[in-house]
Amino acid sequence: MNNTCIDRYTDRYTDRFAALAMSDRRLLALMSAASLVILVLGIMGGLMTALARGGFIDILNTTGYRWLTLHGVSIFFYWLFIAQAALLLGFAAIERGRGLVLKALAWFGFVTILVGFGLSMVGIQQGMPLLYDGAPQLARHAPRDLLVFNLGYLLLGLGLMVLPLSAIATLIEPRRAGRQEQLSAVGFALFTWAGFLIVSGFAAIYTFLPGTLWALGLGDFPVNHGTNWHIVFHNMHYLPLMATVILWYILIHALTGVKSVFGERFSKIVFALYLVFVPPTSLYHMFLEPDLPEIVRVVGSLLSLFVSVPTLTAFLIIVASLEVYARSQGGRGLFGWIRLLPWRNPSMSAIAVAVLSMGLGITFAFVLIQEQLAPLLSDTFFVPGYFHFFTVGTVSLTLLAALQVMLPGLGGRAAWRPELMRLLPWLAFIGLLLFGGAGVAAGYLGVPRRVMDMAYQGQAPEMWQILMATVAIGGSIMALALILFAVGVAVSLLPRRQPLSEQAGLTVDWSHHVVSPGLRAVTGPLSVLVIVLAMYGFTIIGFEIMQALPATTSGGGGH
Template sequence: MALSKKVGQEEETAYITLSKPEKRLYMSFIYVAIISLLIGGTMGLLQTLVRSGQFNLPFGIGYYQILTLHGVVLALVLTTFFIIGFQYSLMGKTVGMSSKQRMWAWISFWVMTAGTIMAAVMILLGRASVLYTFYAPLKAHPIFYIGLSLIFIGSWISAIVNWRQLYLWKKAHPGEKSPLLAFMVVINMLMWVIASLGVAVAVIVQFIPWSLGYAATIDVLISRTLFWYFGHPLVYFWLLPAYMAWYAIIPKIIGGRIFSDSLARLAFILLIFFSIPVGFHHQLTEPGIDPTWKFVQVVLTFMVVVPTLMTAFSIFATFETTGRKKGFKGLFGWLKHLPWRDVRFLAPFIGMLAFIPGGAGGIINASHQMNEVVHNTIWVTGHFHITIAATVILTFFGISYWLVPHLTGRRLTKQINRLGIIQSIIWAVGMLIMSGSMHIEGLLGAPRRSAFSTYGGTEQAHVWEQYQLAQAIGGSILFIGIILMVYIFIKMAFFAPKGEEEYPIAEEEPDARPTPKFLENWKLWIGITIALILFAYTIPFIDIIQNAPPGSPPFPNLIGNN
């Protein structure tokens, strides 16, 4: 359990020491994530080269084959494995992990790994070139869908382990406030399970029977609705671990304290409210969904601005108050105290800056009229990269620079720190070039998900080709960043000098106001979340089923062949 000790006049928490078996468990997830980075990044490089018209894939490999592998491995496998490994370590450090819980955590790892291998093999064999979104009527081999199902099932086991960890801690500490990071992990896994139930239903009830031949048809609109019920909160499943680091890790790295425990908890509660019942804003151009319900979900989408701005205020308030306490004066004098030469801070900070244009692009994507301009153009791909591949991944890199040495019993040396700074800058430059050119090309009307570089040889296509060449340059720079990150990871995990690296968790201000107990009223928050989902989806979902076209049953395995 986490204990408190007095240091001078201030109270600090002595967190739990992670055991070697725990560290091996957590690192196993990180290993899969770094392997996924290398594989998925290589596929991304090949895509940009093909689109530039300067390269042809060898051995009969298809463009959509590598596009699918790139999307699935990076957007689903890398993120999920890293997040679960990181969150396990947070829970182990703050509330502890028993041997039984560790056993179930290993089960979750192997179930997810088996599912990953199954899905990846089908993609590599060319039997599942259905892209990251696997939209029907594109059909993959049943093993691909079964593999996806196992990834979700394994992640649900992880969620149950995390919930059990906090439950036992609360039982042993009646009336006490739960550790902030443990609270955040439980929120994120709660959101993940509620959201992933949608895509799991689509895969298990619709796609697997359809791919096995038990049903001749599939309801495309139902499958897409279930996917985007999951697809948008998936973005927040990626973002919330980054928020955890911003709220509770970065303050410790800069020598400060958490600005407000209450504000952080409230922001996470609001994020779960307004991240799930908003999938229709990805389907604004699709027929079959009542425009009224599209509008309702767009409104709910924009409500997420509130906790996002709360987070920005809290983080930069931490920066300023820490700088003021260190004696830095003037309007922006506090910026001078920030540890710009510490990669543990620099990488996530660049990610924070990338989130500003990323958030602005998200507002455009969710706005009906502006969405009409960019829908299904490569603008969307550029937005996806600047938010996930810049904001989230750079923060994950920043976490790795202290987490991996801590788990492997090694030190973050000056050389590794310097290489990390170089890697972060390379990544930022490559992403700026690639994502920026995607945004511009999208505004010029270039489609997404397309391998073609000439588009018929028109004058407009010639303009597009210039931006595709820029994407190839940016993608090549990013690939250099990937190779460097893999090298740094290997150095940190296996070759850095033995030693102890800090697990940086910030404390509250000693005179902070008590956190209201109602913020941990789980029944209330889960109830409101479910109520919002039912409000946003029940009527339009019934309407979609009732108006399904002939021969397209929404759940084919319940109705049979047609």
């Protein structure tokens, strides 16, 4: 980074968090700390699973499935949603600088979710491992095991329905009091985010309540659990992506002072697109259902093409705005402007890796949502291979980047060793490329996704074992980097040593500079073009490889 070309300034977002009431900061700090502990626990479960699949450790199948269930439940449900809730409340609290409203609801929701997490952990350790979707078929002869497991998810759903009400009340309070005419683009985005959290909480309750009633002897066996799971999975799959884009929008302003050059109204429209495009596209998760009508499969494939519309549009807004401002500061060449970004800040590195991971994730997701390929790939290791580009590279690193901005203000302690922390997202990306690349290749070759012994007593192709060993190596690198990054983020909550003044130099301020007329942003559109070409390229590769296999099988597990 060329420090002579930019002006350093005090991190205003950190100051705003530090100015919150002690009760607000305490709640946000506890929620953030809980999410980070759960993240590390989930990473350890995933690491053990990857090592077992790669043949580096020998464990019982039941033990392996417990680790896999721990990984999925901790990461996909509790880490992602507690971290989202903490950040939603935090940025809502500083949106108008007057703190949280209806804090009792926030505390109730948080405690409810924590109790749910405890029940989920008990459910994982007893009886048959149910994996993260809590399939009732696995507990048909042990309803008590399903009861404990499902109660955890029900409390999570209840917490997600109650907690965002505090954020909503906080956002509309200035308007109710006559101090604000309309929500800002960030306020509107946070309001939408809160609404989606409530919807996801309701979907979780709707999905897991029938199994709970059956386990209590109060209802029939939930034969439709698979269909309901597809719906809740879809919401909980794409909600974090919406949260990611919102956080990119907020963090870029926090790190550079840059707002959208297209205006706040256009940004609001883009955020609202998630409400239009995401809910109807859940059909593609049902492609493995044997009785799904052909017309539904075709419509599902067509609708699925729109899933990435709001994400890519928001990406274009953010990149174009950054590029225009950076070029006004002297950035030259196709990518020369990128050098002017605040790369000393670990959050900037995390966002960059998140953007690259999103491109790869969308590329492979396009392959999976096609009606002809979905039955061939959905029960293979292609799914965890591509999905980690979203859950780890895109969403988790973005959440960590946002916590890196929020926590110093809450704890009053400067970011820990930014010169080291800024390298860790890139180390995680190296591991992710090994994990995801080998996983996608393994999926193309038919490696199953939920099998612990990949050798099949020596009967499996040698290439399977090579690819899964690569998955384990990449997963280990990724896990180590993520744990170190999470711990480094959490250090800001420890008793104060470094004053916040040591944050100086980690951000730039372009907000007061006038954008020169005639500047064009080309990097964003070019990036989307590359993504589209890659989508079609990997689709062609998928068809060719799958047709060349001697036999193919498809299952009914879906996602």
